[in-house]
Amino acid sequence: MRSSSRxxxxxxxxxxxxxxxxxxxxxxLCELLGILFSQEKxxxxxxxxxxxxxxxxxxxxxxxxxxxxxxxxxxxxMVSLLYTISxxxxxxxxxxxxxxxxxxRRGEGLGTELLLAAVAxxxxxxxxRITLLSDRANEAAICFYQKYGFRMSAMLPLxxxxx
Numbered sequence: 001m002r003s004s005s006r007x008x009x010x011x012x013x014x015x016x017x018x019x020x021x022x023x024x025x026x027x028x029l030c031e032l033l034g035i036l037f038s039q040e041k042x043x044x045x046x047x048x049x050x051x052x053x054x055x056x057x058x059x060x061x062x063x064x065x066x067x068x069x070x071x072x073x074x075x076x077x078m079v080s081l082l083y084t085i086s087x088x089x090x091x092x093x094x095x096x097x098x099x100x101x102x103x104x105r106r107g108e109g110l111g112t113e114l115l116l117a118a119v120a121x122x123x124x125x126x127x128x129r130i131t132l133l134s135d136r137a138n139e140a141a142i143c144f145y146q147k148y149g150f151r152m153s154a155m156l157p158l159x160x161x162x163x
Contacts, residue, residue, distance in 0.1 A: 062083070
């Protein structure tokens with residue numbers, strides 16, 4: 001497994017850069033999560049909760065990483081990769097969560113850049129599988145992920161809130 005400080009990401013367009021998020025990015029990441037959670041039926045934006053969770057991820061690389069897509073110093077999108085161990089796959093697996101691109105910039109290929117970087121990062125860090133959840137009604141997102149090799153699963157997610 002590579003050290004996060006030496007991680008390289010493809011620079012597809014020359015204008016954009018995918019990199020690991022830093023603690024100073026948390027306010028902007030909370031803004032993006034606010035956009036994402038406003039679109040999802042299961043969650044609500046809460047900057048205090050999101051800040052606490054982001055900080056936990058950033059400070060514990062064994063848990064996962066947050067990747068950001070930058071144009072200069074501006075963060076246009078983000079995605080989280082959180083790790084687990086899959087007994088079915090026989091090793092490390094990743095949950096791809098919180099993928100979001102600034103709405104005004106959608107349709108420019110930014111989501112593709114971010115997703116491809118996340119998949120490459122997961123592979124380089126020993127992941128054998130990536131799983132993600134999408135709102136059932138978000139056909140555009142489902143089609144987007146399918147375009148890049150994600151397939152519908154026969155598994156049905158169930159959730160119990162413990163708070």
